[in-house]
Amino acid sequence: MKYADLRGQSGLLAAWACLVLLLAGTVYYIFGFGAQRHYLPHSVPGAQSQQMAEAAPDSDSDNVSLLARVIEGEAADEPYDGKVAVGAVLLNRMQSSAFPHTLAGVVFQPYAFESVSNGLIWARQPTEECIRAASAALSGWDPTFGALYFWNPSKSVSPWIWTRQILTQIGHQVFGI
């Protein structure tokens, strides 16, 4: 009698535990998915682009904001000249015969930039410093004098990248050609 009672009790407990876990899972799923959905390009609200256009209302504002997003994604923790350098690398690629010749082509080339591949560029709004670095790069500033690649030597990278000629290092990143 007592034994059966206990079994009933534990069965009930298990049922409730499952219910709570499932609910927690659902809540996590909804919120987790919501956050992921935010990473997708089409969910960037028009209002945000409008703000961006106001921050730099010149004919190049679309390029400034796209470039600023990549700089934010790739060099958020780098010094200002390191940010300008990352912007310059993208623009140098446009001038190179081996890369696409448009900014969008360079930015969205598969596996070209980690922050584009994992959606980070859509998750964060670029800071004022990144927007300024993007404008400077578009105006011609290039602290690397022509680099086409950058990488962080403390992270694991393929042996191939070390066959590139290193031009300089700014902050944590190495710039090469």
Add this chain to the structure above:
Amino acid sequence: MTASRQTGAIIALAVLWGATVLWGIGQVRGLRQADVLLQNKYGRAFYETKQRTKNVEALLSKGLVSGSPDQMDAILSDLWYNANSAQENLSQLPVSHDVVARTSKFLSQVGDYAYTLTKSNQDGALSDKDWGTMQQLYRTSVSLNQEMSTVEREAAAGSFHWTEVQGGLGQTLPQGPVSSADRSFRNMETQLHELPVLVYDGPFSDHIEQMKPLGLAGGMVTLDQAKAIAGRFADLAGATVQQTVLANEVQGKIPSYSIQLRIDNNPADAITVNVSKQGGQVVSLLNPRTVSISKLNDGQALTAAGAFLNSRGLTGFVPTYTLRSQNIATIAFAYKQGNVMIYPDQIKLQVALDNGQVLGYEALGYLTAHHQRVIAAPAITAAQAKSKLSPRVQAQSERLALIPTSSKGEVLTYEWKTMLGNDVFLVYINAKNGEEEQILKLLNVPNGTLTL
């Protein structure tokens, strides 16, 4: 009582379990759909690339045969379009960059070369040299297409899927092979190992990468000299430098010392000055100070920029455009030799609009192009150049200008400022033969003037 509770719990569990299964099925379906979508997108890019490279091969062979100037023009335009489209689609494939870099370069150069020929090929006939180049390009395109077919067979046989590389998402390009598609493309690249060196009059010509800077004179400077030069050059706006350190050396086009001037203890606020090893010239300067208010107007910013250049011994520069953003004015200057604007010799400055401090200096263009030029007198007069303008525009003013060509050459022109309606255009007429070399459209934006 207990039994009914148990039944209730079992039913609730069953319902939840069922809901979970349905949700899971939906997820799997969604994933599959996304996978197919991506697969199709990559498939389209690949087959588009393949078709376009086939067209390139056919057009190059037709170019070798054609004897008619009109037909030749059509072939070259087609070639330019198809090669560009092939290159664009190739760069959308999910393979690492190093396995398509050479193919990409080849296609860029074919398109660029064809475009250059359409511009220069006025009388239609190909020179022996151009015919030879085209034959070389044709042979390369044949082997490229053979390799593309191999890749296509492997893709069709299912030996790789474009989307299998999804697992590699988040890896950056330099991290090496990410897919078995890479292996197939790698064979293609080895076939293109011996790309012909192409020198012609276009922006992707091989001679451009090998250009040496012309504006560096004098001997090598030591690190200590470079530090002193950086300290003298930077606009400190009253602050004193606490520490001058060598941040790094910059190799490449202009080997330089990258020197940091620290005005406080925070390295993030340091002014970075790149000083060339040869000649000790300042190539670029960046000061990260943020500017929160605008007190100066464009005229005052121009005066501050001009005074900075003069005090640094850089004389003979004329401002060409100004752009304001984030309380900073970016001002471009071009060198003026006699009465001729020398547009390749460009220097750009950034002026803080709160106190007129120079926050940025960029002279890479100037140091690359500047040299003592002997400029021949124009063969035609300004009035003759004006007669070459379209009768539909209103000519306003003119001056002589040396402009860069797409292949980094230089050509002397008359720069005519013209109006069409309310739009301003700068039209450049070759001062030797009266040909229209270039048109720039001036864009008046709320905070400056841009040229397009």
